[in-house]
Amino acid sequence: MASLNKVLLIGxxxxxxxxxxxxxxxxxCSFGLALNRSFKDxxxxxxxxxxxxxxxxxxxxxxxxxxxxxxxRPIFVEGRLRLDQWESKEGExxxxxxxxxxxxxxxxxxxxxxxxxxxxxxxxxxxxxxxxAPKPQKQESAQADPDLDEDVxx
Numbered sequence: 001m002a003s004l005n006k007v008l009l010i011g012x013x014x015x016x017x018x019x020x021x022x023x024x025x026x027x028x029c030s031f032g033l034a035l036n037r038s039f040k041d042x043x044x045x046x047x048x049x050x051x052x053x054x055x056x057x058x059x060x061x062x063x064x065x066x067x068x069x070x071x072x073r074p075i076f077v078e079g080r081l082r083l084d085q086w087e088s089k090e091g092e093x094x095x096x097x098x099x100x101x102x103x104x105x106x107x108x109x110x111x112x113x114x115x116x117x118x119x120x121x122x123x124x125x126x127x128x129x130x131x132x133a134p135k136p137q138k139q140e141s142a143q144a145d146p147d148l149d150e151d152v153x154x
Contacts, residue, residue, distance in 0.1 A: 005080040007099050010107060011035040012074050014052060019066035029062035031055055031069070033077065033099075055079070057101035065104060074107035 014032035022028055035051045055077055057065055069075060079101045086094050 007077070007079050007081055009033060009035060009053065009077045009079075009099065010074065011053070011077075013069055013071050016071050017066045017069055019062060026059055027062040027066070029057045029065045031065065033075070053099055054096070055099045055101055056082075057104075061101060061104065065101070068106070076105040076107050077101055078103040078105075 011033040014034050017029050017031040019027055019029045031054075033053045033055050035053060037049045037051070039047055039049070041047050057079075065075075077099060079099045082098050082100050084096050084098060088094050
């Protein structure tokens with residue numbers, strides 16, 4: 001029988017991402033996601049509902065999430081559900097469902113380095129401000145081209 005385990009979410013981080021290194025040297029990142037929903041109830045009153053989801057990512061994507069995202073920033077997450085099961089110290093069986101991130105995208109237009117409190121490195125600066133970036137060529141003015149007609153009707 002066929003099955004599909006695919007999750008698409010857009011929400012805001014509830015806390016700063018926690019990036020750790022596993023014993024094999026691979027990065028793992030954990031963060032919380034708040035998913036907001038507004039709707040009208042049966043009486044026509046506007047209601048807001050928030051769902052909180054735990055997300056985990058691995059490898060280079062984990063490092064990227066830890067580098068570019070902070071609490072409150074929106075993110076688009078594509079991933080799959082994973083059921084974690086364990087036994088508590090009291091012997092009770094516990095379980096939780098997490099989203100394992102397969103891919104992500106930026107939702108807002110905020111660029112790294114726009115926050116004055118964030119550290120700026122050469123790699124994080126826009127190419128126009130890096131010293132190793134090619135300098136833009138100075139464009140010649142339209143008057144310098146003798147083939148242009150000066151009597152443009154607009």
